[in-house]
Amino acid sequence: VLGLIPDCELEHVTSAGNAAGTGARVALLDRTARSEIENVVRQVEKIETAIEPKFQEHFVDAMAIPHNKDDFSNLAREVALPERNIAEPPQSADTGEGRRRRRRRRAG
Numbered sequence: 001v002l003g004l005i006p007d008c009e010l011e012h013v014t015s016a017g018n019a020a021g022t023g024a025r026v027a028l029l030d031r032t033a034r035s036e037i038e039n040v041v042r043q044v045e046k047i048e049t050a051i052e053p054k055f056q057e058h059f060v061d062a063m064a065i066p067h068n069k070d071d072f073s074n075l076a077r078e079v080a081l082p083e084r085n086i087a088e089p090p091q092s093a094d095t096g097e098g099r100r101r102r103r104r105r106r107a108g
Contacts, residue, residue, distance in 0.1 A: 002065050007072045 005013050026033045049055045061068040072081060 007070060007074045009074060010078055 023037075027037055028034075049059075061070075066072065066082065066084065075081065
Protein backbone atom coordinates (compact mmCIF):
# COMPACT_ATOMS: atom_id res chain seq x y z
CA VAL A 1 0.00 0.00 0.00
CA LEU A 2 2.92 2.36 0.64
CA GLY A 3 4.34 1.81 -2.84
CA LEU A 4 7.62 0.37 -1.64
CA ILE A 5 7.33 -2.70 -3.86
CA PRO A 6 6.72 -2.76 -7.61
CA ASP A 7 3.10 -3.11 -8.72
CA CYS A 8 3.18 -6.74 -9.77
CA GLU A 9 1.35 -9.95 -8.92
CA LEU A 10 1.84 -10.42 -5.16
CA GLU A 11 2.90 -14.07 -5.52
CA HIS A 12 6.09 -12.74 -7.15
CA VAL A 13 7.00 -10.67 -4.07
CA THR A 14 9.10 -12.12 -1.25
CA SER A 15 11.01 -10.65 1.64
CA ALA A 16 14.79 -10.82 1.59
CA GLY A 17 14.94 -10.37 5.36
CA ASN A 18 18.19 -8.90 6.62
CA ALA A 19 20.03 -9.39 3.32
CA ALA A 20 22.65 -6.74 4.09
CA GLY A 21 23.50 -8.31 7.46
CA THR A 22 23.61 -11.80 5.97
CA GLY A 23 25.83 -10.62 3.13
CA ALA A 24 28.19 -8.90 5.55
CA ARG A 25 28.54 -12.08 7.64
CA VAL A 26 29.17 -14.17 4.52
CA ALA A 27 31.81 -11.70 3.30
CA LEU A 28 33.56 -11.74 6.67
CA LEU A 29 33.49 -15.48 7.31
CA ASP A 30 33.71 -17.19 3.90
CA ARG A 31 36.89 -16.51 1.90
CA THR A 32 35.50 -18.15 -1.25
CA ALA A 33 32.35 -16.03 -1.10
CA ARG A 34 34.45 -12.93 -0.43
CA SER A 35 36.49 -13.59 -3.57
CA GLU A 36 33.29 -14.05 -5.58
CA ILE A 37 31.88 -10.80 -4.16
CA GLU A 38 35.07 -8.94 -5.11
CA ASN A 39 34.80 -10.25 -8.69
CA VAL A 40 31.17 -9.16 -8.96
CA VAL A 41 31.99 -5.71 -7.56
CA ARG A 42 34.60 -5.21 -10.30
CA GLN A 43 31.86 -5.83 -12.90
CA VAL A 44 29.38 -3.31 -11.47
CA GLU A 45 28.44 -0.62 -13.94
CA LYS A 46 27.67 2.78 -12.44
CA ILE A 47 24.67 4.55 -13.94
CA GLU A 48 24.71 8.32 -13.53
CA THR A 49 21.09 9.22 -12.78
CA ALA A 50 21.78 12.97 -12.81
CA ILE A 51 22.15 12.95 -16.61
CA GLU A 52 18.77 11.25 -17.18
CA PRO A 53 16.40 14.13 -18.04
CA LYS A 54 13.31 12.68 -16.30
CA PHE A 55 15.07 11.11 -13.30
CA GLN A 56 14.28 13.91 -10.86
CA GLU A 57 10.60 13.85 -11.86
CA HIS A 58 10.39 10.06 -11.41
CA PHE A 59 12.27 10.25 -8.11
CA VAL A 60 9.99 12.94 -6.65
CA ASP A 61 6.86 11.03 -7.73
CA ALA A 62 8.19 7.86 -6.11
CA MET A 63 8.96 9.65 -2.83
CA ALA A 64 5.26 10.23 -2.22
CA ILE A 65 3.60 7.57 -0.09
CA PRO A 66 1.77 6.11 -1.93
CA HIS A 67 3.42 6.83 -5.27
CA ASN A 68 2.27 10.15 -6.73
CA LYS A 69 1.31 8.85 -10.18
CA ASP A 70 1.30 5.04 -10.32
CA ASP A 71 -2.20 3.74 -9.63
CA PHE A 72 -0.97 0.30 -8.43
CA SER A 73 -3.70 -1.50 -10.34
CA ASN A 74 -2.39 -4.98 -9.45
CA LEU A 75 -2.30 -4.18 -5.75
CA ALA A 76 -5.74 -2.51 -5.92
CA ARG A 77 -7.20 -5.89 -6.97
CA GLU A 78 -5.88 -7.42 -3.72
CA VAL A 79 -6.39 -4.73 -1.07
CA ALA A 80 -8.28 -1.47 -0.60
CA LEU A 81 -5.86 1.35 -1.30
CA PRO A 82 -5.98 4.62 0.64
CA GLU A 83 -7.47 7.69 -1.01
CA ARG A 84 -4.87 9.55 -3.01
CA ASN A 85 -3.96 13.10 -2.05
CA ILE A 86 -1.81 14.46 -4.87
CA ALA A 87 0.63 16.99 -3.46
CA GLU A 88 1.14 20.34 -5.09
CA PRO A 89 4.47 20.77 -6.88
CA PRO A 90 7.23 22.40 -4.81
CA GLN A 91 7.86 26.14 -5.19
CA SER A 92 10.39 27.10 -7.82
CA ALA A 93 13.81 28.10 -6.53
CA ASP A 94 13.59 31.24 -8.73
CA THR A 95 10.88 32.79 -6.52
CA GLY A 96 13.05 32.87 -3.44
CA GLU A 97 10.21 31.35 -1.40
CA GLY A 98 11.18 28.77 1.14
CA ARG A 99 14.88 29.62 1.11
CA ARG A 100 16.71 29.72 4.41
CA ARG A 101 19.04 32.55 5.26
CA ARG A 102 22.53 31.69 6.38
CA ARG A 103 23.79 33.24 9.57
CA ARG A 104 27.29 34.59 9.70
CA ARG A 105 29.49 33.64 12.59
CA ARG A 106 30.78 36.46 14.67
CA ALA A 107 34.52 36.83 14.80
CA GLY A 108 35.85 36.48 18.25
